[in-house]
Amino acid sequence: MIKGSTETLILTLLQERPLYGYELIKELHRQSEGVFNLKEGTLYPILHAMEIEGWVESYWMEVEGRKRKYYSIRDKGMEALQSKKAEWNLFRRAVDRVLGEGGLT
Numbered sequence: 001m002i003k004g005s006t007e008t009l010i011l012t013l014l015q016e017r018p019l020y021g022y023e024l025i026k027e028l029h030r031q032s033e034g035v036f037n038l039k040e041g042t043l044y045p046i047l048h049a050m051e052i053e054g055w056v057e058s059y060w061m062e063v064e065g066r067k068r069k070y071y072s073i074r075d076k077g078m079e080a081l082q083s084k085k086a087e088w089n090l091f092r093r094a095v096d097r098v099l100g101e102g103g104l105t
Contacts, residue, residue: 006046007055008088009036011073011081014056018072021047047071055080 013019013027021043028036050056055077058069073081 004084005088006038006042007050008081008084010043010046010050011055011077011084014071014073015078015081018070020068020070024071050077053080 009028010024013024013031019027021040024047025038025040025043028038047056047058051058051071053076054074056071057074058071060067061070062068
């Protein structure tokens with residue numbers, strides 16, 4: 001994954017609904033049709049940093065006898081997501097221009 005895109009992808013998934021860690025990994029894998037295969041050792045430090053930034057909040061919930069830590073996006077996370085999407089769109093357009101104008105084919 002391109003550095004910094006992981007936060008954008010996580011925030012986008014959390015925009016849809018609160019998710020627990022393993023569910024985030026599986027949903028990212030599913031929606032990317034297997035392209036993104038995030039590991040727990042990568043995900044949890046990012047979620048922790050995002051929680052410190054105030055972008056997400058976490059809470060414990062028991063489901064089918066198992067306690068799971070769910071994450072949900074906060075207002076500050078929504079603002080960060082909009083900013084990151086704008087940055088990504090600018091980057092994507094620039095890459096498209098280079099690739100489309102005699103760059104890599």
